[in-house]
Amino acid sequence: MTQIIENIYERIDQRFYELTTAERKAAKFVMRRRGDVQFLSIGEFAEQSGVAEATITRFCRRLGCAGYSAFKLAVANAGAHQREPLHSHSVEAGDSLDDVSRKLLIADAEAMEKTLELIRPENVDRAVELLRGARKVLCMGLGGSMLIAAEAAHLFSTVSGKFVPVSDAHLQVIAASTLSADDVVLYFSYSGATKDMTELLQTVREQGAKVVLVTRFPRSPGAALADLVLQCGASESPLETGSVAPRIAQLYLLDVLYTRWCMQDPEGCAETRRRIAAALSEKHL
DSSP states (O other): OHHHHHTHHHHHHHHGGGSOHHHHHHHHHHHHHGGGGGGSOHHHHHHHHTOOHHHHHHHHHHTTOSSHHHHHHHHHHHHHTSSSOSSTTOOOTTOOHHHHHHHHHHHHHHHHHHHHHHOOHHHHHHHHHHHHHOSOEEEEESTHHHHHHHHHHHHHTTTOSOEEEOOSHHHHHHHHHTOOTTOEEEEEOSSSOOHHHHHHHHHHHHTTOEEEEEESOTTSHHHHHOSEEEEOOOOOOGGGTTOHHHHHHHHHHHHHHHHHHHHTSHHHHHHHHHHHHHHHGGGOO
């Protein structure tokens, strides 16, 4: 597998004439875009290259990769061995702490700027409408995205008592199976393409509940199961899993959603905050 990862572009060259016409089209797109491919969902790849998603899957397997995710990892690893960094603001070994701090600031700011470009006011308002009308809102995610979901529940708990975080995957399934049409799931998933997520959202839909999905990829399998998609803008390669910029993009979008909620009932939110502050005052020294 290591050989495939380190020489993915050579492998494409070697096997180019073994590919079908459609697969060659995908191969040409990869060679033309090179490192950019690792930041595309399979739906975006299909749309931009002009081939079907099934063709992309076959193309990846023909190269020895288990699937599209493994192929993106191979591309990312190939890029890591190139002399030029993948991003213009990538941290390099010889950077000073000042250089590192400035580059990270730029990367985090760019994540928010990209998200701002992708924000659709009508979608934010529709999301607020769904959340306000819900009997209860379950905040969910997996891995690092669950940390964002927990923060969403905590943030909204300062203005409403119906937001509940559910972190354990088994408990998420149990909670989803008891939902009703009056409930909403606020789900966070950067990729929008995990098996556990799609199975869970299918259960949510079967119960008649609504799904608001926060994701990077609006054409992902998770997005297809959501009633509403809120898109964040940071890019993360398979080698950067857990990087901060994508989380900052999600938190920024969460802040927009929360602020919009509060704008629709400023007096009610202020009163709830006052009651909470009074209750918490006894906890401080």
